[in-house]
Amino acid sequence: MNTELPSGWTCTALSNITDVPDQCIPQDDESFVYIDISAIDRVAKVIQNPQRMMGKDAPSRARRRVAAGDTLVAMTRPNLNAVALVPETLDGQIASTGFDVLRPRSGIDPRWLAYTVRTDDFVHTMSKLVQGALYPAVRSKDVRSYVTPLAPQAEQIRIADQLDLLLARIQACNDRLESIPAMLKRFRQTILKAAIKGNLTEEIRTTKKWSSEWAVQPLAKLGEVGRGKSKHRPRNDPRLYGGEYPFVQTGDVAKSGGLITKHHQSYSEFGLQQSRLWPAGTLCITIAANIADTAILDYPACFPDSVVGFIADPSKCLAEFVKWSIDVVKEDLEALAPATAQKNINLAVLKNIAISCPAVAEQIEIVKRAKALLSIANRIELRYDAAITLVRRLAPMTLTKAFRGELVPQNPADEPANTLLAKMAAERADKARLPKARQPRQSRPPRTPTKAATMTKSRQDHDVMGQPYLAKHLKGLGAPASAEALFKVAELPVGDFYKQLAWEVDQGYVRENETMLESNHEA
CATH class of the missing domain: 3.90.220.20 (DNA methylase specificity domains)
Structure with missing residues (x-):
């Protein structure tokens, strides 16, 4: 300080x-x-x-x-x-x-x-x-x-008044900036929808003599579709990892921004033997946990069976055009996933997605025009990132200045x-x-005693191990609960309870909310 x-x-x-x-x-x-x-x-x-x-x-x-x-x-x-x-x-x-x-x-x-x-x-x-x-x-x-x-009492008031004003303005600025990501998302979706409907090339279609009738085919007819491979068990066998072959997982796809240029894990020669190396340009589509996130490989890579690879037939389509066609129907695909502990969609569902494709020449022009528009959104996003970073620092910086006595002038007349x-x-x-008045002890009227918690369950039980057991109990309670309240209904020994709780928090079934726990599991 x-x-x-x-x-x-x-x-x-x-x-x-x-x-x-x-x-x-x-x-x-x-x-x-x-x-x-x-x-x-x-x-x-x-x-x-x-x-x-x-x-x-x-x-x-x-x-x-x-x-x-x-x-x-x-x-x-x-x-x-x-x-x-x-x-x-x-x-x-x-x-x-x-x-x-x-x-x-x-x-x-x-x-x-x-x-x-x-x-x-x-x-x-x-x-x-x-x-x-x-x-x-x-x-x-x-x-x-x-x-x-x-600060002196009078200056405290002057500083607090000024902070009220400045921080309210900062918050208003922050609120306006926070609306930009949603606007950019809608803008990008509008571009993609216009691209796959032919709106971006409508005015030159006649001049170029491109057909206005687009062929509608299932994804499987437009190229090779296959699941990634990770056959070896257990999957955490250290012999699988640490080599030169990129191993792309669902999280890498989701965070790539549409083009996979980095990964967080790699396969060894042993790992490659039980997998497959997909070529650069492969469209990756997630089918488990995150549904229908898409990205194109910038380099050859392996991926697990929770990711589907699509290698476009160059005589029929471009990977980018197919990617955007899937991006537009992402919410529809998510709705097809059964409501289980981990959402997933069947490979057959993906293979049968209907893709409306113009001639490859028109796809090339569509991709060119769409990328130009998307680059505008990307530039706006970069400016937003810089602005929101600065605005988020304004409040702490203003407070620091206030508590150094630099926000308002001092008055020598202040006490x-x-x-x-x-x-x-x-x-x-x-x-x-002064003598202290003795306060009568405050107590509640007696309540009806509740049945003591019993410990009839074990973490080895089939409905506990590997299952959202505590999340289901939280959902049954109907509201966020403390760990103590959850323990009372879980019927698990204390050691098993905390091991299960830590596992379910890690898996995302249970969400910690300060001192309370709540279910994050859709039963």
Whole structure:
């Protein structure tokens, strides 16, 4: 942290300028709004769509009574910076114990605190203090030990006012830029549809004496269609890999931008013997996990049976034209995939896709014109990438400037921050000397006991091993649940439970949402 602060500023721990709200237990008949970590919009730093519930339905983490002007700091995964200022509309509601609730003391502008915990320095400091593997988190004392610059009270208000204005403008700019990718996607789709319908060459078709009647043929009639090969088992046998033969997988196809120029794995001679080396120019089409992603090989490569290769007959078609024809019907092909744990389509379905092809000469002209139009979209995308990268840095840069005292001019007449701290310390000392009123212990009315969780399952069971077992339980619960709640219904020993959970998260069946888990499996 920069210690070269303006005159009248000082540095202090958050614990010196905040209070700790009392915890509470909502009564069963109490209706309240519950603020969980998932309710925080991490981009806008606001609370969105908190959940109204009755006390009898409240989770055990619903314990922090909040007030307007409090700052909520999620202690789980602090690198995600789920923080927000509590608005007037949520005054008196209840937040999760997954938050540290910073209540500003007299003389501290609530917005000053909220902006403090949005700074890069705060995020980086907290990220270095995390503990735990499954749910890496910091403690409340870590948050409150953070040392922050403190401006005089009057300057806090001036800075917060200026930040409100500037960050709102930055967010508006960001929102406008964020609409561009969807616009580019629609633009590209329009180009491809125009290409395969003949709209791009319509005005020269008569001059060139090209037929307006295009032949419609199944893909299998336009060239060679075949699945990739990876016969050897187990597939992770180290003898298969590390050689000179590129091994292209579904992820490489999806991320290639339409032309495969790099890969992340390679086959050895042993690997090549159980596979096939496809030539450059082969159209790769994914048929498992990601359906109908397409890309053309820039060099010879092998690929597994989750990828189909198409080698175009040059007398009938161009690989680019066929690629675009498949790209246009991608959503239709995805709809044909059965709703299983991993989506896939049959090779026969792909072979029978109807492709409408003009003469090769017209295809060449169509590809030429379409590429020229697509290059415009590509240039716009490059400019967008540069712009959004800059805009995303504007907010952190503006906050850094604010907390160095460079955002607004200082006023020598402002009461120094050290004087403000001294007043707060005196108030705290006076309060400590007052006798404390004994608070009656708050408790819930007794509830009907539930049946204890039994452990009748094993990870070796056929419906558990290799299956979205926990994801199905989460779907049955009907809402995101904590690991503790999921464990109670899973009927697995604790060791098996966490092994299965880690596997399902890795496979994408279960999604981690801060402190909650939710099903990502379409049953």
